[in-house]
Amino acid sequence: MRVLGIESSCDETGVALYDSAKGLLAQGLYSQIDLHAAYGGVVPELASRDHVRKLLPLIRQTLAESGLNLGDIDGVAYTAGPGLVGALMVGAATGRAMAWALGVTAIAVHHMEGHLLAPLLEADAPEPPFVALLVSGGHTQLMLVKAIGDYELLGETLDDAAGEAFDKTAKLMGLPYPGGPQLAKAALDGRDGVFRFARPMVSRPGLDFSFSGLKTQVLLAWQASAKTEQDMADIALAFEQAVVDTLAIKCERALASAGCSRLVVAGGVGANRYLREQLQRRVAKSGGRVFFPRLELCTDNGAMIAFAGFLRLQAGQSEPAAVACRPRWDLAGLPPLSPLPG
Numbered sequence: 001m002r003v004l005g006i007e008s009s010c011d012e013t014g015v016a017l018y019d020s021a022k023g024l025l026a027q028g029l030y031s032q033i034d035l036h037a038a039y040g041g042v043v044p045e046l047a048s049r050d051h052v053r054k055l056l057p058l059i060r061q062t063l064a065e066s067g068l069n070l071g072d073i074d075g076v077a078y079t080a081g082p083g084l085v086g087a088l089m090v091g092a093a094t095g096r097a098m099a100w101a102l103g104v105t106a107i108a109v110h111h112m113e114g115h116l117l118a119p120l121l122e123a124d125a126p127e128p129p130f131v132a133l134l135v136s137g138g139h140t141q142l143m144l145v146k147a148i149g150d151y152e153l154l155g156e157t158l159d160d161a162a163g164e165a166f167d168k169t170a171k172l173m174g175l176p177y178p179g180g181p182q183l184a185k186a187a188l189d190g191r192d193g194v195f196r197f198a199r200p201m202v203s204r205p206g207l208d209f210s211f212s213g214l215k216t217q218v219l220l221a222w223q224a225s226a227k228t229e230q231d232m233a234d235i236a237l238a239f240e241q242a243v244v245d246t247l248a249i250k251c252e253r254a255l256a257s258a259g260c261s262r263l264v265v266a267g268g269v270g271a272n273r274y275l276r277e278q279l280q281r282r283v284a285k286s287g288g289r290v291f292f293p294r295l296e297l298c299t300d301n302g303a304m305i306a307f308a309g310f311l312r313l314q315a316g317q318s319e320p321a322a323v324a325c326r327p328r329w330d331l332a333g334l335p336p337l338s339p340l341p342g
Helices: 031-039 044-066 085-104 111-121 161-170 178-185 212-223 229-258 273-285 302-314
Strands: 004-006 014-017 023-031 076-083 105-110 131-134 138-146 150-156 262-266 290-291
Touching: 004 031, 004 044, 004 085, 004 302, 014 044, 014 150, 014 302, 023 044, 031 044, 044 085, 076 085, 076 111, 085 105, 105 111, 105 262, 105 290, 105 302, 111 138, 111 262, 111 302, 131 229, 150 273, 161 178, 161 212, 161 229, 161 262, 178 273, 212 229, 229 273, 262 273, 273 290
Parallel strands: 004 076, 076 105, 131 262, 262 290
Antiparallel strands: 004 014, 014 023, 131 138, 138 150
16 A cells, blocks of 8 residues: 655645555655744744645655656545644645545544654564653653554643743744754753753652743743853753653653553654653663654654554545544544554
8 A cells, every 4th residue: 555645734844655565665845944934933824835835846756756656646644633724724635635536545644643653664663552752842742552543641741842842942042943953952062060950840740741930940040141152052951951851750650650661752852862862771771662763754744644644544544525624633532543564
């Protein structure tokens, strides 16, 4: 089965072709970073319009790179949520129209399920059950994955997501958009121990997160500093350490409470070098393993949507012909699937 995947939930246009026999055939990605940089954040209307301009050329480009044509496609998968409703509608309408014209089945894909399943595209993929840390600009969640499609929410952020906290913290210190990667880069020159911030909610039981107070601590430290490049680097390092330590402590608790030894980390923040190092070190100490997708599959992309769509199409799932999007969508409420075919 060959599935075309379309991702347009926010500020990146992604397209990919997945073949059940050969794996990922081709993918294309267009980022709107330059478009939104002048505004310091994503402007939803501009994002939607840019998806309209870029999606069809990217589909043609991806088909050409794969050596296939439209008639070779057996199904179309598109991100239906969560995300910006206007941006989602572009991908949903395009995917639905293509499937109707080609006489194939279309399937709506949950954006975060795409992220969760991205590590399963690798050769050494984990088998359920495992715990998944979904950590991106809009989500920070711990999920127990009992089987593909059978998810239980263990904990989530009560306010800002980790990626959102990275971006907002970078912005308050004057770093350019997108702030998260810029802050992580600045942290490389930071001096350990110059600043120390709280690890939110680790002193109480449970698996929920909170990062809004951490942002306030950083703001106060930045305002009290001389605002030099070294101050910025020292504060960035202390902030990164606080976020990563918090995530790692909660992951260790989640693995212990679920009785699992395998941790999957997915989402844009999963590309953070320090997070990868710390999680691998901590989980290995208790005899477990951590699984990450390759860096290009951490951020939003069409490959994860094509793969997630393939699994649901293979299970015989389909959607009504109406074009519908879900800006808010509970991952734990998705219908379960059988385990990953082997």
